[in-house]
Amino acid sequence: MTGFRLSSTVLAAPDPRALAAFYRALLDWEIRDDEPDWVVLKPHGTGQGAATGLAFQREANHVPPRWPATGNDQQMQAHLDIGVPDLAAGVARAEELGAVQAATQPQDDVRVMLDPAGHPFCLFLDPLGDPTGA
Numbered sequence: 001m002t003g004f005r006l007s008s009t010v011l012a013a014p015d016p017r018a019l020a021a022f023y024r025a026l027l028d029w030e031i032r033d034d035e036p037d038w039v040v041l042k043p044h045g046t047g048q049g050a051a052t053g054l055a056f057q058r059e060a061n062h063v064p065p066r067w068p069a070t071g072n073d074q075q076m077q078a079h080l081d082i083g084v085p086d087l088a089a090g091v092a093r094a095e096e097l098g099a100v101q102a103a104t105q106p107q108d109d110v111r112v113m114l115d116p117a118g119h120p121f122c123l124f125l126d127p128l129g130d131p132t133g134a
Contacts, residue, residue: 006052008040009078012059013117020056022116025097027082029053054080064118068104079119083126087111090123 013019020039024031033040037058043051065077084090091101091111102112102120111123 008053008055010055010057011119012057012062014060014062016056016058019117022097023054026094067102067120080121082121082123084123085126087125
């Protein structure tokens with residue numbers, strides 16, 4: 001069967017517009033859909049159906065995952081890996097926008113970050129040097 005296309009990864013948050021604003025600034029992407037309960041971001045210059053994006057959905061009872069999870073903690077179901085040309089500068093930029101470094105850092109060449117809604121994401125040194133994916 002053909003015709004399947006991954007459109008976006010959806011992150012739940014109590015304030016989808018605020019979380020979308022964080023990732024918009026971090027990734028330098030553009031807003032494609034902006035509703036009070038639903039926001040979609042895509043890379044600049046891509047058509048509506050092109051490129052996988054990020055979407056943000058309102059979840060009033062959002063419980064941030066705990067990473068690493070122990071016992072009965074809310075577990076992370078997925079996370080974003082984001083390539084950066086300079087790891088220290090990428091961490092500084094993410095922190096400037098409202099992210100924090102996770103208490104546990106299992107690798108020297110990767111930084112586990114928590115976005116403003118508590119979702120873990122990883123920054124890694126991108127050997128291709130183009131974090132826009134272009």
